[in-house]
Amino acid sequence: VSIALPSARHHAEALSRQDQLIKPTGALGRLEPLSAWVCAVQRCCPPREFRKPTLVILAGDHGVTKSGVSAYPSEVTRQMLGGFLHGGSAAASLSRSLGIGLEVFDIAIDSEPDGIPSYVNRHKVRRGSGDISTESALTHDEVLAGIDSGKAIANALIDQGVDLFLVGDMGIGNTTIGAALVGVLTQGGVDDVLGRGTGIDDDALARKRTVLGAAIRRGEMHRKDPIDLLREIGGADFAAMVGLLLQSAASGVPTILDGLMTTAAALVAKAISPTAADWWQASHQSTEPAHSRALVALGKEPLINLDMRLGEGSGALLAYPIFQAAITTLRDMSTFEAAQVSDRG
Amino acid sequence: VSIALPSARHHAEALSRQDQLIKPTGALGRLEPLSAWVCAVQRCCPPREFRKPTLVILAGDHGVTKSGVSAYPSEVTRQMLGGFLHGGSAAASLSRSLGIGLEVFDIAIDSEPDGIPSYVNRHKVRRGSGDISTESALTHDEVLAGIDSGKAIANALIDQGVDLFLVGDMGIGNTTIGAALVGVLTQGGVDDVLGRGTGIDDDALARKRTVLGAAIRRGEMHRKDPIDLLREIGGADFAAMVGLLLQSAASGVPTILDGLMTTAAALVAKAISPTAADWWQASHQSTEPAHSRALVALGKEPLINLDMRLGEGSGALLAYPIFQAAITTLRDMSTFEAAQVSDRG
Numbered sequence: 001v002s003i004a005l006p007s008a009r010h011h012a013e014a015l016s017r018q019d020q021l022i023k024p025t026g027a028l029g030r031l032e033p034l035s036a037w038v039c040a041v042q043r044c045c046p047p048r049e050f051r052k053p054t055l056v057i058l059a060g061d062h063g064v065t066k067s068g069v070s071a072y073p074s075e076v077t078r079q080m081l082g083g084f085l086h087g088g089s090a091a092a093s094l095s096r097s098l099g100i101g102l103e104v105f106d107i108a109i110d111s112e113p114d115g116i117p118s119y120v121n122r123h124k125v126r127r128g129s130g131d132i133s134t135e136s137a138l139t140h141d142e143v144l145a146g147i148d149s150g151k152a153i154a155n156a157l158i159d160q161g162v163d164l165f166l167v168g169d170m171g172i173g174n175t176t177i178g179a180a181l182v183g184v185l186t187q188g189g190v191d192d193v194l195g196r197g198t199g200i201d202d203d204a205l206a207r208k209r210t211v212l213g214a215a216i217r218r219g220e221m222h223r224k225d226p227i228d229l230l231r232e233i234g235g236a237d238f239a240a241m242v243g244l245l246l247q248s249a250a251s252g253v254p255t256i257l258d259g260l261m262t263t264a265a266a267l268v269a270k271a272i273s274p275t276a277a278d279w280w281q282a283s284h285q286s287t288e289p290a291h292s293r294a295l296v297a298l299g300k301e302p303l304i305n306l307d308m309r310l311g312e313g314s315g316a317l318l319a320y321p322i323f324q325a326a327i328t329t330l331r332d333m334s335t336f337e338a339a340q341v342s343d344r345g
Numbered sequence: 346v347s348i349a350l351p352s353a354r355h356h357a358e359a360l361s362r363q364d365q366l367i368k369p370t371g372a373l374g375r376l377e378p379l380s381a382w383v384c385a386v387q388r389c390c391p392p393r394e395f396r397k398p399t400l401v402i403l404a405g406d407h408g409v410t411k412s413g414v415s416a417y418p419s420e421v422t423r424q425m426l427g428g429f430l431h432g433g434s435a436a437a438s439l440s441r442s443l444g445i446g447l448e449v450f451d452i453a454i455d456s457e458p459d460g461i462p463s464y465v466n467r468h469k470v471r472r473g474s475g476d477i478s479t480e481s482a483l484t485h486d487e488v489l490a491g492i493d494s495g496k497a498i499a500n501a502l503i504d505q506g507v508d509l510f511l512v513g514d515m516g517i518g519n520t521t522i523g524a525a526l527v528g529v530l531t532q533g534g535v536d537d538v539l540g541r542g543t544g545i546d547d548d549a550l551a552r553k554r555t556v557l558g559a560a561i562r563r564g565e566m567h568r569k570d571p572i573d574l575l576r577e578i579g580g581a582d583f584a585a586m587v588g589l590l591l592q593s594a595a596s597g598v599p600t601i602l603d604g605l606m607t608t609a610a611a612l613v614a615k616a617i618s619p620t621a622a623d624w625w626q627a628s629h630q631s632t633e634p635a636h637s638r639a640l641v642a643l644g645k646e647p648l649i650n651l652d653m654r655l656g657e658g659s660g661a662l663l664a665y666p667i668f669q670a671a672i673t674t675l676r677d678m679s680t681f682e683a684a685q686v687s688d689r690g
Contacts, residue, residue: 026654329435
């Protein structure tokens with residue numbers, strides 16, 4: 001898949017405009033390249049506010065939780081749907097406060113939640129992905145169905161005017177999957193990617209280490225084939241994130257990644273279409289070791305590090321105001337000439 | 346001066362509430378202690394939005410610029426007043442976009458700017474502080490006048506309903522003063538605190554190194570006396586920041602610090618009244634080496650590091666949305682019990 005790059009012309013125009021603003025060159029630090037990236041993806045300089053930024057949370061369960069790798073039971077995934085739909089979760093409260101839309105989809109929750117709007121499970125692939133400690137996560141067709149789900153979600157939301165995606169994942173057991181994918185794709189060992197997820201104790205960590213080590217060994221033979229890799233040690237929500245990331249990039253709509261899960265999906269998506277990655281920005285640095293490793297492999301530097309490890313897109317939401325600040329400064333600041341301020345001697 | 350601490354009871358209440366929210370314990374990382382600090386300073390849990398957050402920029406020139414320690418001429422300080430009053434500076438555009446008030450005061454600009462509202466220079470101490478490479482920055486009485494200016498500004502704004510200060514500094518040459526104060530107060534040598542400020546070249550850096558080294562040596566004999574230290578190697582804008590930081594804390598109004606200058610002033614203010622420091626939070630980590638050193642000495646960890654080095658309160662403005670996120674999550678998230686979500690097994 002070949003995906004067009006963001007506009008180099010608008011990128012250059014933005015950097016040139018930055019140098020005329022009433023501040024020392026480079027004084028806005030990372031806001032400066034960030035503002036140029038916004039201009040490049042918007043094909044417009046000065047940049048404008050994003051009109052309809054939207055957080056998409058893809059929810060799915062993972063059979064591997066049967067091995068006791070999480071501090072919480074699987075039913076929490078379903079229960080948290082309510083937290084997103086009724087506004088009580090971190091992602092819901094933050095997105096509301098920031099004026100960001102929130103859309104949640106059941107991709108592979110291990111039950112059929114009732115009382116939810118019909119669009120929420122329209123793209124469901126299956127009830128829970130397979131237990132990667134004993135079986136493939138998905139069939140080949142389910143991988144493709146998951147990717148198609150993500151693409152369909154992206155297309156539907158872009159049709160509704162979404163011009164910036166934030167992507168998050170919800171699913172008990174998901175850091176085991178994310179770490180396994182990152183382990184394989186960055187050729188790391190289990191101790192490079194093992195983390196405490198929701199905050200597991202030492203016993204659960206030992207179990208997670210065993211399961212993760214085996215999954216990485218099984219995944220290694222599929223390192224060169226992203227579809228096979230998702231089938232063996234991925235999950236339907238991960239496949240859907242891959243589809244969403246590829247389709248949004250192909251449509252010229254940028255995305256802010258969240259933590260380990262979305263960055264792992266981004267690594268898989270980049271293996272499918274390397275140029276797509278220019279449409280994504282990292283947001284935060286979570287406490288999961290595999291997340292740091294994935295960011296390095298992806299060549300993205302996170303904007304903030306607040307020791308968060310919640311998922312749900314919460315890191316992307318925390319970083320969003322930095323994108324707004326990058327837009328505001330490049331768009332609204334005066335130039336030396338217009339403000340009659342003396343430039344350096 | 347004895348200043349009452351923020352409320353320990355509301356701090357504890359906030360941490361207890363955090364543990365009931367539908368997320369793994371600690372998953373919101375640094376937002377959690379930050380939300381507890383907000384509750385402590387507001388004496389209220391759950392916390393509320395700050396009603397009238399206001400950025401105060403204190404402007405002043407420094408005679409030391411005659412030694413060629415900056416990339417910009419002194420008249421830029423005066424010219425930037427217009428950037429704050431008419432909205433074209435980074436601080437003005439960001440504060441407008443964030444709904445934060447902006448107040449700028451001429452404490453020691455080396456001219457009499459015309460066409461400005463009368464309140465802007467109501468608290469002026471003198472035209473330019475002395476050249477610390479050859480003379481004292483201020484007289485003893487001017488130090489006290491500067492501190493009183495800051496206190497009067499704090500009181501006037503608190504009377505107008507300001508319940509959160511962001512503090513910034515504007516003044517060509519100010520990083521030389523900030524670095525000198527930090528060098529003395531942290532017992533560091535010139536190479537521990539020397540930075541490029543607005544982005545000076547190697548020649549200017551060599552001049553700055555000489556001036557700064559001499560200033561630190563002269564300041565060292567006044568390390569135990571903050572007032573004498575401000576007189577010898579400080580400046581009127583720094584004295585005013587010290588006054589503002591002390592008076593806001595004494596009035597129970599919290600402050601978000603900015604970069605090197607405000608953190609240097611905070612170190613001086615803490616030397617005068619140690620408990621005042623509990624009312625302040627660090628915002629960003631600038632690229633100035635002396636800023637890192639000052640933050641360590643102050644015992645404050647910055648929330649963001651975006652390689653910024655602009656001053657004007659821009660780092661405090663970038664960090665402000667993180668305070669909002671800390672408030673939003675603690676105030677608006679559901680509890681496990683209310684949302685009927687399963688807590689860890």
